[in-house]
Amino acid sequence: MKIAFLADPLSTFKIYKDSTYAMMAEAAKRGHEVYAFQQRHMALENGLVRAYVSRITMTGGGQEDWYEAAPSEDVSLSEFDAIVERKDPPFDMEYVYGTYLLQQAERHGARVFNSPQAIRDHNEKLAIAQFPEFTSPTLVTSDEMRLRAFHAEHGDVIFKPLDGMGGAGIFRVKADGLNLGSIVETLTDNGRRTIMAQRYIPEIVKGDKRILVIGGKPVPFSLARIPQAGEVRGNLAAGGTGVAQPLTENDRAIAEAIGPVLAKRGLLLVGLDVIGDYLTEVNVTSPTCFQEITQQTGFQVAAMFIDALEAQARAA
Known part of the structure; x- marks a missing residue:
């Protein structure tokens, strides 16, 4: 398969924890052709969406030399078997314009994961309103x-x-x-x-749990992001500590109830945030925590994702 990743600049990746890097590495290991481009590289011309896209070779090197990029080529996005939308927020109007371009590309045969329309339809905070039985x-x-x-x-x-x-x-x-x-x-x-x-929710002291749902099925481990002393935010970007742990019965119940619904809407990968027994966010843009879970438990999250991507791309 030819898989193109729409992502932020590869030079900004921290490969020891970046989930997109893990996806790319797993895809390359399986013999898939890996490509990368940024949102600013896209253009709509005469109804077709094109982009300057570079083929990426995974070198196996360290932070400074983990990839080699071939010269970029101007190609139609419909030429790829799968396009993986991994641009990080902020979810501003530029991000929205990007989803419109990707949706236009879909009309000409591109297969985009997550669905650009589904990303727009699921604000990561407001989406929990659709599942009030699980929210505080x-x-x-x-x-x-x-x-x-x-x-x-x-x-x-x-x-x-x-x-x-x-x-x-x-x-x-x-x-x-x-x-x-x-x-x-x-x-x-x-x-x-x-x-x-x-x-x-007082249980935040035990962690803000990220539950990954891939193809409607939960990864069997969450990453509990435990706040620093004196903090209410467990986010890793805010200094939280990530601790992988098996899903609780309640975690699994939430994921198994919501996951299939979101998968039918075109959301191949979702990150559910759960504090205690309550759903607090539904992350659909570029959910993370692949590597932390794999490093601590041995469960190959990226392999589960590429399995699902292969199945969806072939079925499309």
């Missing part, structure tokens, strides 16, 4: 009075933007309401921006 009390609004009333009702609340990543912009306000007004005003830009409020 949640409010989404830009209205200060509603946010204050939610805090008054629940006493200990997390406030966060709908377009954040890596734990950025997340605040906890305890029962004393310290800085509540300032936090609400800042996050909502004085009522001009919609945000999310969730009742604080």
Whole structure:
């Protein structure tokens, strides 16, 4: 197969933990042709979506020389057996424009994973609203009075933007309401921006669990991202420590209920975030934690992903 990865610059990869690197390495090991391009390399010309794409050779080297890139060629995206969308957030309008181009490429035969329309349709914070049976009390609004009333009702609340990543912009306000007004005003830009409020889940001290779901089936281990002392954010980007652990009965129940639904919508790879017994986010852009789980448990997450990608590409 010819597999093209739409990703950020390869020179920015930290290969000891990058999930896209793990996917590429597994694909190359199986004899697939691996290609890479960036969103800025795409163009819509006369109804066709093309891109400057480079074939990548995995050298087996270290951080500075892990790949060799052939000169880029201007090709139609429909020439590939699979295109893997792995561009990292921020999910801004440039990201949205990229999904429109990929969707146009699909109309001419390209096979894109995850589906660009499904990515647009599943805001990583708001998507949990579709599965309220698994979520803690949640409010989404830009209205200060509603946010204050939610805090008054629940006493200990997390406030966060709908377009954040890596734990950025997340605040906890305890029962004393310290800085509540300032936090609400800042996050909502004085009522001009919609945000999310969730009742604080004390089990965060045991980790914010990332559950990977591939082709509708859960990876049997989660990565519990445990916050540093004094932190409420478990995100690895915010200094959390990743500890792989077997799925709990509740973890599996959530993943097995949600996974097949999302897979039918075109989401081959999803990262469910679970704190305690509650679903808190549905990550669809470029879910990570492949390597941490594999390194700690031996379970080959990238192999499971390429298995699923091969099956989907051949069935398309």
